[in-house]
Amino acid sequence: MKKLTALLSVIAMLLLAACGGNQGASTSTGSGDGDEKVIEMWHIETGEREALFEEVAKQFEEENDGVKVKLLQAPNDAYKQKLAVSMSGGNPPDIFQSWGGGWLKHFVDQGNVEDITANVDQDHYLEMALNNGTFDDKVYGVPMGLSLDVIFYNKEIFEKYNLEEPKTYEEFTNVIKTLNENDVTPLALTNKTKWPGAYYLMNFASRIGGPDLFESAFNREGRGFDDPAYVQAGEYIQELVEMDAFNKGFNGIPYDEGRGRQLMYSGQAAMMDMTISFLNNVREEAPDFEEKLGFFVFPTIPGGEGNQTQVGGATGPVWSVASESEHPELAAEFIKALTTKETSQKFTDRTGTLTAVKGVVPKDDFVKEFYEVAQNASHIQMPYDQTLPPELAELHKDTTQALFGLSMTPEEAAKKMEAKAEELLE
Incomplete structure (x- = not known):
């Protein structure tokens, strides 16, 4: 019995030791010259983005004696689940990544996010991007990156079949027909995780109903998610499906595995509707493909209220401080270090994307093309799933x-969305 008791005591001590690492909000640990202040940041980024965060953390530690910055990276879906659990358990990291909008507001409404308005120079950021992390005139999230949604295409394939960048839906479908006739998959789509296909619904709805459609439905200002424009958007999606515009089995293929991108790299598919992060994927996975890569903005729809100066976009990373942080001021200072003009210039030049910090012009020729689209945009629509409340976003x-x-008609989809919106938004 004594041996068993001793064994259980050892096991308990081992478990305590295993769980003793800092898995959430900041801690202070003993050091030779006093307490070391530790701030922990969770994020999903890899490659050059992650490397840049590590460089900023190292410099921050050098400039702040007795401070340790711990970075923890996790894949997108696992990260979201891990953060939700840590928030509900009262043990989140000091700093966490989001995309702003409804996803962040969900945690704000629960009292889990620090108001950092006093710590932020709001003129430092693009207003549209900062607004995505601002609720009731209080800043809860600071944007670092700005993305756009465009349709990438293989210039070599387009040249081979004498195709031009389509500006209208009729031109778009003619391109699709020509590609099908030549046994080339027109559009690569990996829709198991659902968000890639959502870009089509948002683009069609905006082109049909105009840029104010979503805001009107979201804010309950006259139009709803059962607006005829949403029904028509669904009809256009199903028309493309029936035209064999996409690769087979697209609804069962996850984006992160890269199979859709491989269809592009190998020339099996000619186009892909995706965020400009695709360029970074190309540079990491298939750098030789970049010389074949072009892009165009989603085409217009006959009789629609939208035009090609209205584009889809997203903010991310958006940095926030957890209300449970023991060092909220220090965490806010690190967020400022992540979004200085100097760091933001490195961010855009090294990662092939745009930044939400004012006055940062890309040096990269390809990224400059994205920059021109953003500069000339009359409206940038943030993703619905990052703006809507989580339950409505999932629906x-x-x-x-x-x-x-x-498996669902456009009318059924629109009615389901509006019924849930009436329940959650009013």
Whole structure:
């Protein structure tokens, strides 16, 4: 019995030791010259983005004696689940990444996010991007990056079949027909995780109903998610499916595995609707493909209220401080270090994307093309799933995936969305 008791004591001590690492909010640990202040940041980024964060952390530590910055990276889906659990358990990191909008507001409404308005120079950031982390005139999230949604294409394939960048839906479908006739998959799509297909719904809806459609439905200002424009958007999606515009089995293929991108790299598919992060994927996975890469903005729809100066976009990373942080001021200072003009210039030049910090012009020729689109945009639509409350955001992705699968009619999808919106938004 004594041996058993001793054994259990050892096991308990080992478990305590294993769980003793800092898994959430900041801690102070003993050091030779006093307490060391530790701030922990969770994020999803890899490659050059992660490397840049590590460089900023090292410099921050050098400039702040007795401070340690711990960075923890996790894949997108695992990260979201891990953060939600840590928030509900009262043990989140000091700093966490989000995309702003409804996803961040969910944690704000729960009292889990620090108001950092006093710590932020709001003129330092693009107003549209900062607004995505601002609620009730209080800043809860600071944007570092700005992305756009465009349609990438293989210039070599387009040249081979005498195709031009389509500006209208009729031109777009003519391109699709020509590619099908030549046994080239027109559009690569990996829609198991649902968000890639959602870009089509948002683009069609904006082109049909105009840029104010979503805001009107979201803010309950006259139009709803059952607006005829949303029904028509669903009809256009299903028309593309019935035209064999996409690769087979697209609703069962996850984006992160890269199979859709491989269709592009190998020349099996000619186009892909995706955020400008695709350029970074190309540079990491298939750098030789970049010389073949072009892009265009989503085409216009006959009789629609939208035009090509209205584009889809997203903010990210958006940095926030958890209300449970023991060192909120220090955490806010590190966020400022991540979004200085100097760091932001490195961010855009090294990662092939745009930044939400004012006055940062890309040096990279390809990224400059994205920059021109953003500069000339009359409206940038943030993703629905990052703006809507989580339950409605999931329904939006579920119903859109069902539209692609032809298992739900556009009318049914629109009615489901509006019914849930009436329940959650009013």
